[in-house]
Amino acid sequence: MSSRHDHEIKLEPTPRMFIPYVSGLPLRLLVLFLEYVPGLSNYFFWSRKINVLRNKRFNDEITVMPLPLPNEVFGIEEPMIINGLEIFDQKNKYNPILENQKFLCARDFTEAYLAKRVTPIQVCEKLIDKIDHSCSKACDPPLYGMYQYHKDDIMAQAKASTARYNQKLSLGPLDGVPVAIKDEFDVFGYETHGGTLFLNRGKPASKDAFLVKKLKDQGAIIIGKTNMHEIGFGTTTNNPNTQTTRNPYNPNHYCGGSSGGSACVVSSGLCPIAVGCDGGGSIRIPSSFCGIYGLKPTCGRISMTGDYPFINSVGVAGPMAANVDDLALAYYVMAGKDPEDPKTLLQPSPTLHNIYHTNTLTDLKIGVFSAWNKQVIDPNIKFALQTFMNEFQLRGAKFIEIDIPELDNARIAHLITITSELCSTMNGYRKSLRLLSPPNKMNFAVYNHISSSDYIKAQQIRTRIMRNFSKIFTGVNLILTPTCAITAPPIYPRALKYGEINPSVTYNGVMYTQLANLIGIPAITVPAGYNDKDLPIGLQFMAKWYDEATLLRVAKASEEILGSNRRKPSEKYWFGDLL
Template sequence: MGGSSSTGRGKTKGSSPLAMTPVEEVDISAVRYKPPTLQAPHLTGFSLRAFVWLMESPLLGPLITSVLKSQNNMPQTLQQTVIPERPMYYPEYPPQDTEPGVVLVGEDRHPVERVHEALQYLPSYDPSVRWATEEKLPFLYWKIRDFAHAYSSGITTPSVVAEHVIAGVEEWNNKKPPMPMLIYFNADDLRRQAEASTKRFEQGNPMSILDGIFVAIKDDIDCFPYPTKGATTFFDQIHTVEKDAVCVARLRKCGVIFIGKANMHELGLGVTGNNPNYGTARNPHSVDRYTGGSSSGPAALVSSGLCSVAIGTDGGGSVRIPSALCGIVGFKTTYGRTDMTGVLCDSGTVEVASPLTSSVEDAMLVYFAIAGSRPMDKLTLRPSPLCVPNLLSPDNSNILGSVKIGKYTEWFHDVSDREISSTCEDALKLLCNTFGCQIEEIILPELEEMRTAHVVSIGSESFCDLNPHYKAGRRTEFTLDTRTSLALFGSFSSTDYVASQCIRRRIMHYHMEAFKKVDFIATPTTGMTAPKIPPSALKSGESDYVVSAYLMRFIIAGNLLGLPAITVPVGHDKQGLPIGLQLIGRPWDEASLLRVASAVEELCLKKRNRPSTFYDILKA
């Protein structure tokens, strides 16, 4: 199997089933990487409609799903192999050492206090650099601190910026092709929020550095009084929003302005962002390309300049993939670090509400606003204390110099175009040459088994949440590619799910062994840059698991194992499409991850290009 260890399996004595070697006995040095060979049809239009009909057929459906799974070795892995490890039903982490060069923030403090504390350890802000010479600099997004300076110094007001946002949304909705970034948008409500923020600045009493910052919320996160549809046509009829999700409530306490509910791949069950219900969000760097998904609208909004921050959800790379394809920062925290109450899939074991921002600095500020585990997770996951990296410390360069970054070279270069991995490699070399940190070769066994375990885990958990509506006759109201996914997910058995959790424990072991040698694992964020949108996919959707596999190639450990991970833009391919570098950290080591990501971002700033579709809301 792709990415598997030839030493990890063997025949059991006197019987036919295969058996995995106990994970502690696997000779990792003997592992040989094999590129995965995923097989699935690419379908749009009539062929997709016909395939869905066959998949949902009581007679033919089980046969088709059986063939698809057999072609991808799923029965062999999950039902015909003895896995000696006990199941791990949610990420279990060994106790972690305190990170170097960090400051405790205090998870139970008010979000405003946490954000203020984080602000103290950022590099000093010089408005003259950002404003007086801005035209001479390479393309840079406006940061949260730029907006705060503009408001507090009277350059502009939240109300003025709100009008620019409204004009931008209306303009892009009327473009040909349209760029439907928002599913729910209320201009009058936006004006009311902006007016309240403007008054706070006039009175010299902004709530925090985030006051007046425009934020989009993905449509699977509750943001009162807006409806939550999950980008379906009906979910708001059966799901009543009575209050904010916890992460939204924490942002509201900081004075942010919510611009509406952002478009997404329906119910998050896809990584391209295709959505026939509300239109497919388009990539600001090339409007004939996908944004990636499922947080497609959030990524497009931030990339295009219409807001500084968006909150998405990442269950299968759904924040990191679109962030990488759209040339922005996507930061997924450790599973359990953020309270998921009020998110549609809050009962799953792979998903985290996460920020998409134009810079690492902004990701850090927003992270400290929304972070904080729910009480149950504090008991079961035992999170390490919430910390901020001290980027002002004289030891910061020395800490960066001591960093060891793990790279599984054969996997690292398994991309659709070597230009992607070479660009990421150049960014790592630049980091090492500047600070003196080291690249260490590592091996991560059973990568294909990890992919299988993830698809069964997220698929089973999603199907469990949606099955009552599916059985109640709502099936035909889902989009065709969602129905394809649900038909596949519904075919997974309890045996498949439990076996996947046994594999989760094995994969956790391999990653924890790697983290004994290195501090971070580096990969390209995606195995390809933004794919083209087939015109035939706009009306009825698209099913292309091969493209999805390329987009998800490097992101699965962050979800199946719950590890923190961040994507940072490091360049563009020959077509001008963004390339992201992913850094994966130890459990709860968000502060150290942000430190290294900030250094990478700073070194690669000149390699960022202005999107072809961009709206400057601060200077419009």
């Protein structure tokens, strides 16, 4: 990552939308026209102004994978604790969860097992019934958070965990804890469909993804695959193929996407931890909409071996959890080097250093770009942001006004990068693309007009933005923004059968999240309250490369600040009484 010039390249601001909202029969007709009327898809491409880079000249070098320069890596403090799992040892009284916490955490499960109040077998028997109900018409409407779950496999894992507890051979703080996996990671015996009707049909995975194996090695019970937006290309998890996942706080609103099923099952209490994947906000957006915690790690921090490679340079795996302790636990277990994923070999050792030092934050400088943060649509988000800033200041944190140059350039560069990589992957399935839902048929018709020149220039902009952020992080530890400019958008019944194109929801969903994916830095979303419709609000912190520990520390402080104001969903959509 380097650049020969420091001057800012300015582009014309691009519009928020290139077409209005469309769904149902009009969407199907539009897709037919795009596919069969010569020149129409090219018109939509040009009207979107995605080609705005094509006639610009850049002298910057190309950064294809957003890994930091060596000085960014070597500047990371090595962990004080050799084995970070020690702070989760049941024998140690680490910073306890809040007494008013309404969501079960991993520690609740393991303590119940150790005390012989319940066994993993009993928990999983109850859990399977609750999953069945959450996906049945008796739920009215069903949440559809889980997509695939093999009851025999769940019970086999539960029996093995129960035997370990009976023999006093627990594997650690995840043994017997239910964990769900997004349906783009391989889980032995499950087919990885990626939200489609054609990927890997009849081809169950012969082995676990690297991160799944690491979770299983700690005794986690993998309860199955969660629903997702088709091929991860959307922010709502509206998926006509696999059913649309609904928000436990209001089933008439979306849960976010593309890792919407993972957010749903955690938010509704079916499990305390789930795994998602984030290419432009796909962990953070649904976590924000569903009122849980979500961590998008540094590029290369968690192995992607065994992930379906939809988006190679912007997609990262990460944990989603009902509380920060479990988020940290899952992150620490999954992070680390994997010889089969070269991106992971550069990283320093993962650490949980200081994540419970939250009473005083005098050592933290937090950057805010006020003009950007004010672009939220829901005024309740502004109020939540200011409230949390006030609370952080009471703990000694310093807020510093910063400028983030070339934001619109970064947005275009990310759009070109993620769509180019996705089109490149899916074009290998030309004969099956007819099975895609109408929104993605339209997306491919438009985005396949991106040229190699567009892609190269997007990577040159990536170089510039990475350099800009290296400079910004010399003056601040963190950057604070809203997670999204909106809260969970409504589900329109006419969108359920064929999907929808909603540029406003997409734009306002990824406004603050896509930047971290473009340049590879870690980011976290924390629940920060609720709007006047009782829908969750999320705030986002971004940190320099590999500094997930500081993100987890401010997330823990945020959890304490929200405190008793944290709410669980209504009883109808709450399935967390597992113990």
